Amino acid sequence: MTDLWPRVEPLLAAVERPARYVDHEWGAHHDAQAAYRAALVYPDTYEVGMANQALAILYERLNGIDGVAAERAFVPWSDMIEALRASDVPLFTLESCMPLRECDLIGITLPYELTYSNVLEVLDLAGIPVRSADRSGEHPLVIGGGPCAYNPEPVAPFFDAILIGDGEDAVLEIVSAHRAALAAGLSREETLGRLAGIRGVYVPSLYDATPEGALVASPGAPERVVKRVIADLDAVRSPLCPVVPFMDVVHDRATVEVLRGCSRGCRFCQAGMVYRPTRERSADSIVRDAIAALQCTGHEEVSLTSLSTADHASLEEVLRRLSRRLEGTAVSISLPSLRVDAFSLGMARLLGGGRKAGLTFAPEAGTQRLRDVINKNVTEEELLETIDRAFRAGWRRVKLYFMIGLPTETEDDVRGIGALVGRALAAARGATPADQRGGVRVAVSVSTFVPKAHTPFQWEPQIPLEEVRRRQVVLRDAMPHKGVGLSWHDPDTSFLEGVLARGGREVADVIEAAWRAGAVFDAWSEEFDLGRWIDAMERCGIDGRALANEPRDPDRPMPWEHIDTGLSRRFLLSERDRAYAGVVTEDCTFEECTGCGVCPSLGVDIRLSGVRHG
């Protein structure tokens, strides 16, 4: 393999933050001998990608196989992209500094729709044709996976295969099948045919779109691609010795995923639908893996992550045991966010030291009516009570998340957000001694609802850009100003997210055209330019507004219908009806089965470490 370092090193004196490109961190895995080489790519910069737990898991899994080396690659920042292109140096992996195109496999995670242009940038920088159809046997296999794989169509032409669902076991099977295919001298087509036989692997070239938008499998390929799911999280250890970055990355800490899945059932939430069923790691395994990771990495913080950590049945026990083990070591424990309905002050106090965990609540909607529509089972009383308790206990800041544009939203609901924030602020002030009230702050973050695939709201229209702006004005006028910090998620970004989230295969042309016109780092607001995307849609004859802003007919097939998450269509439709009727649905980890279909169809079960207390 080629070592590009002698050509990369001279570029580093002139670029920002060269620590992104130097490798040699503690825990980086070097294996010059391995015959099979995989590059794991996060389609954003080093400091964003190094926080990604999925890549850390796959890195450890793949490097555990004899004869396999997995290395990391990220998107260089713009100054380095320019430097690489100017000196004709292809994109390289960090560990061996070898060209990506010399790898056997390139795995690219798809964390967010707005990283799609970066995927093309990575392939092009690597000197690999961006479309699967233009690649041949001399190129690596390019395989995608991750959260956005649940509607793979907009990026399908760029990938040779896409993994749907949990990757822990599937990557081992993919690599094993690929090594066997290489050993047998199979052609690229034959290799892809083999991969299509692995559960959870979608090979886009084996599916054709019908005029109605459905995708039909070629003979031999499964009609529906069923997502992979790890039945028991305790069977797979959390990364014990992940790479320790030098650079200050987004989440610079050891991480243990305490549970996967969430069945709260928020009707807008894709993660809550596609990662079912809920599977908790046991307290023993969380404590053991957290301590092991801290010892191996030397991190000063450990985070217990998941979609809803406070729901974990044994969380109090875990926090108690971890605090005891970590006493006197200046290691802090953090939780990603606390749910208003599961928040307990005792729990928050267990979070070590004098540090106050950030209080983050997501009521999402301003009125109880709309919260019932979206199945966000949080009442205003609970929210105000929690704020009261927290501010009496010394908290002075709270962050509230809301969305505008949810199905059935009226102006009253929008104004309701302002009113609720006003009452939250009053509760916070009321619970704070008079001389400290000046420091009370309520941060309010408002995003635009973007309907996502495999949710009960997948048929709903997203409100158009002009309407977003109008409702923002309504909201701003209804919002108290003093003591409130209001921030918006950029509506232009949400519009594009909507097009990319529910588009079909035809949207790939738009992605390629926008990227060719200069789109890259779209998730970075200062780099994002909607104009480039609108032009691209026009040139490709794609009506973005129709894709994002018009309601879909449930009788017509969706572009992701061949992707099987285990959720039954009947469940999604029934949840949609219940939303319109304002009827809530309980969480099956607290109450009885709601019939979503996942457990029976995937042959798995909810796994709890104890009894949950709601």
Place this chain on the structure above:
Amino acid sequence: MADEHFRLRVAHAKSGRLRFLSHLELTRACERSVRRARLPFSVTQGFNQRIKMAFGPALPVGTASTAEYYDVWLDSYVPAEEALARLTGATPELVGPAEAAFVPLRAPSLAAALTIARYEVILEGGERAADVLESELGAVVADGTFAVEHKGKSKVFDLARTLPKEPQVRSVEGRVVVEMTTRMGEHGSLRPDALVVAAIERSRSGATVMSVTRTGLFIEDGDGFRTPI
């Protein structure tokens, strides 16, 4: 709190491609190697508890070193050789430790005590220029002051004070090597390559700075310089 404390001073490198680390990145890496080495480190008191460590003067991104130092306070005694061995096994080699020794608890801080830095600047190109460069460096020094622009601000160094020794220029294997000793003041320290670049520009030799390495950090006392360990 613990009655007994120990203050271990560690010398370490910043070499190879890890010369591209910033000061903050390097200090955090050192903290994490102390944790991984499982030394019985002390923890600062107060709201935000931290490992109790202190560092010497910062090095710019891209500048290597063979002589960086940090102090780490320990709650119990570990023989220095053992601490060094444990740190060596827990630190990326390119920033690995070279020496460790206990210093008195009341010794002045590294930041205050280390006032003298020695650097080696290696040039590329302009081979014929060793003697030319030497005389041009002499001319720059003879100016008495040297102004540096940094982030839109101009800083003027008094060279008589900043350069306790004359810079030395020699040729090693066809490359020009400048050895320079600087005194660091309260108002910052002179980057040795800035002075060398000024001399190169005057000499018009077309040479460029290939690498800058800090080769020594010293405490200045009465009649000379001594290392902190």
